[in-house]
Amino acid sequence: MRRICLTLAFCAFSMSGFSDSGNLECSKKNLVNVEVNGMVCDFCARALEKVFSKKQEVATIDVDLDNGKISINFNDGANLEDSIIQKLVTNSGYDVVKINRCERG
């Protein structure tokens, strides 16, 4: 019985761990993930940094060429509407596929 309880507890712990890692991208406040088409070149993707860094709402931007995604970290209390994000990505030379907004805590 003790073994069963330990096994169940281990499974529950493992599942909660997987659950957390699945939601890792949204574990931070003020983070927006954007799926982008056309982002294949590091040199050209520098435009994203340049364009987004001009916005005072944006703290940092992470570019993930492998997965065609950008993560925008906003300053506390700041935000940009989807339409503005879309425009900034387009101005950088790319097309927005999807904007994933995280729950604000």
Next chain:
Amino acid sequence: MKYFFFILIFSSFQTHARPVSYPGGVTLMQMNDNDFSNLHLHYSPKINYSIGLKIENNRIDKWTFAGIQYNNLLKRINKKKSQANFYLKSAIGSALSDEHPFSSHQVPAGFIGFAADWEDRRFFTSYENKSFYSSDVAKYFQQKVRFGIAPYIGNYGDLHTWFMVQIEHNPKKQNEELNVTPLLRFFKDVYLLESGVSFDGEIIFNVVVRF
């Protein structure tokens, strides 16, 4: 006349780095091969065009062109794993000859052309052409094609390396109509550097910095 416009539209020059940047972006391109040294500094007010200074020096025929260059992004195709671009380029200015009997002879000059590229993270290909005209100082047509392969796939911020082959076609050069140059391209952050030596021993050295 129809053929004239066809040539105008489909002749150009591409530096193998984007001639149009992001709105507010400034790019410096400095390129050198056996015949030419080029400097192009451009500013992009919008995503679909750039305007800038162009200086082109031909060391063999001893002339220098200086003018204003306008680059237009005709079409960009963004796919999940690739991107393609089509550009129209043009410049207007003056050419100054240092070659006898035209020493210090200055005439209006300009060029126009077309460029296209396609790349994913492993492969790269581009085509460019350029038709230059300056009455009695210089006239030439040139086209280039490039194929590239990345030996490894780097992520954002890594040093990126490309093995490339450039085939240059100069119809007016009797002994060097075709020039094949294997070259290496590196880029990291906002700096791009590429260099190679052609089968004829001619050196290419290009630097691009995006501000």
